[in-house]
Structures are given as C-alpha cells and as structure tokens.
Amino acid sequence: MKTSEIGCEVLTPMFSAGYDKRKAEYRVTEVKALMRYTFRIANHAEKINELFKQERQWFGGASEEGKKRITASPLRLTLDPTERLWFGNGREKLLLHGNKKNMASQPCFMKDTSITFNVRTSQNLLEQKPPISYENLLQLSFLLGGLGKRSRKGRGNVAVLSVKRGDGEVQSALHKSKGELLTWILNQLNALSGDGTFLKHGNKIVLKYDKSLYRIARRRPILYQITVGECMEDVMAFLKAIDETCHESKKGKNMNVLGFAGRDCRFASALIIGVVRIGPDLYPIYTQVSEVHSKYHRENAGEKWPGEFECVEFMKSLGEEMKFK
Numbered sequence: 001m002k003t004s005e006i007g008c009e010v011l012t013p014m015f016s017a018g019y020d021k022r023k024a025e026y027r028v029t030e031v032k033a034l035m036r037y038t039f040r041i042a043n044h045a046e047k048i049n050e051l052f053k054q055e056r057q058w059f060g061g062a063s064e065e066g067k068k069r070i071t072a073s074p075l076r077l078t079l080d081p082t083e084r085l086w087f088g089n090g091r092e093k094l095l096l097h098g099n100k101k102n103m104a105s106q107p108c109f110m111k112d113t114s115i116t117f118n119v120r121t122s123q124n125l126l127e128q129k130p131p132i133s134y135e136n137l138l139q140l141s142f143l144l145g146g147l148g149k150r151s152r153k154g155r156g157n158v159a160v161l162s163v164k165r166g167d168g169e170v171q172s173a174l175h176k177s178k179g180e181l182l183t184w185i186l187n188q189l190n191a192l193s194g195d196g197t198f199l200k201h202g203n204k205i206v207l208k209y210d211k212s213l214y215r216i217a218r219r220r221p222i223l224y225q226i227t228v229g230e231c232m233e234d235v236m237a238f239l240k241a242i243d244e245t246c247h248e249s250k251k252g253k254n255m256n257v258l259g260f261a262g263r264d265c266r267f268a269s270a271l272i273i274g275v276v277r278i279g280p281d282l283y284p285i286y287t288q289v290s291e292v293h294s295k296y297h298r299e300n301a302g303e304k305w306p307g308e309f310e311c312v313e314f315m316k317s318l319g320e321e322m323k324f325k
Helices: 028-042 048-059 134-144 178-193 211-219 235-251 308-322
Strands: 002-010 061-063 066-071 075-079 090-092 106-108 114-121 158-165 170-172 198-201 204-207 223-228 271-278 281-289
Touching: 002 134, 028 048, 028 075, 028 134, 028 178, 048 061, 075 134, 114 134, 134 158, 134 178, 134 271, 134 281, 178 198, 178 204, 178 223, 178 271, 223 308, 235 271, 235 308, 271 308, 281 308
Parallel strands: none
Antiparallel strands: 002 114, 002 158, 061 066, 075 114, 090 106, 158 170, 198 204, 204 223, 223 281, 271 281
C-alpha cells in the first residue's frame, strides 16, 4: 500500500454541503468526482467504452456487462482525521453582483483554510502503471476545477502546497512562476492523453487541432485550452467581476458559456474560471472545454472547437469588467 499526505489550502470561499444545507461540509466524494472529470476531459479515447474501461482501472466501478463484475478502486482518499475539518464555520454571499446586495450569506469554508488528504494506493489492484500518479492527478484537478456551488465561477478553489511521502520526505508542490506551472500542467495533460497533442503557447496551453479530436469534441467535452491570467491583488474583487459579467452576459442570452439548468435540461458551463497560487500570489486560470453539440448549441463560423467563440467573448467582457475594479 503506497501512502502519502497532501497538504492543501482553500483559495476562494467553498460552498460545499451534504444533506444538511445549513452546514458547509467537505466531502471526499466530491473530490474524487472532480478527479474523474479531469481524467475524462484530458483523455482522447475515441470510443466511449474504451474511456470507461480506462476510468474503471483508475477509479473502480461496474463493468458494462453489469454490476456483477465490479472493479475495486485502487485509490483510497480520506481527510486527515486529526484535523476535524469536515464542517466549515464561515459565511459568505454566494453571489456578489449588484442586484444581490441583500442576499443572505451562506455557510462555507473560508479562504486560507488548511486541509490535509491521505492518499492510499493499492498497487495490487492496478492492472497497469498509471501515466501519472494519483497525487499529481489530484493536484491537476484542483488547478483546473473547484468544489461546491459555483465551482466553475471561481468558488471552491484549492491549492496543493505539499506532498509528504510514506518515507517521511516532504516535497513542496507550489510553483514559483507562471511558466513553471504551465510546463507542469502540460506534462501531466500529455501523459494523460497519451498522444502529445497539448502544446504550450505563451501563457496558454492549447490542444493541437486535429479532425479526429474534433469528432471527439462534438460527442463529449474535452479540454482544448488553458489560460493563466495576470496576478490579482484582490480575489474577492475578481469574484465580484465574474458575477457581474455573468449577470450582463445573461441579458445577451449567452447561456452556453454560463451553463444553465431547467425543468427538462441541464448544461454545464463550457468555461471553468478558477484561481491558482503561484509562489505567494494568486492568479486567474481559465479552462475551456468543448460544448457538446445539441439543440442548445449555436454554430459559430471560424471557431476551431465547439463553443470556443462564446468563451472568448466572455473572457473579453470579464477583462473589461476588471479594469473598473
């Protein structure tokens, strides 16, 4: 059994809860779901059955033949029981734009909260060596996504600060520069995809356009671009700018990039906005995933990936909003 401790820090208010919505609750199942999602959007398996087969090897699950054939998960992810941080005691407003001034605050984990995960890997349950470690997948997942309500709009972001191995060795997981962070992300994505199609371009990581990848992007969400912005002075001002830009974008019916839920449909945002730590400072990070073509998708001329045009327009609007903060 391979073991390690992952020291983390909450960067933005996390509105995560269990059955009791009156309490903020940190749930490991939510973290594992984020890891599964990161694995999926970085994977370029053309056939969906092949994707699920690889996912079962990483995380366990029932086979396509039925629940009688169940693969046990090699991963055991738990919170450090000595910290007693299952429940948060902070309160913040979930929405910060102008029309929500009177909204009551909600229970949450406040930024700067420390959390430690215990990661245990059963080597005998692994059919083959994973392309990256579970520790690296956890860190990559926290860089590209968040936890709880409005996790695609800057809430619930977590930074991995350190990794303590089973032999007692402690390694810093913080990156010292934007270039170092992007290079690390690039290496993890290319290892997960297995095809080397992610490229570093300035302050971005882009997916090299290919017709076969475009066909995949039309069937399921895949990651095609990551952009790291400039250092921010006030993270709460950034979150407010996100909310105000979302509010204005709704007036233009730009729903696909925002995501929506109705009585008979649900659509997750194609743009994931987060916050990452580089050294002592915080930076915005924008992760773009392809929209799945449906009756809600609008074709836009000139875009390489489904939904790319709307993501770019939203990021421009957010940049304009930040100028006035």
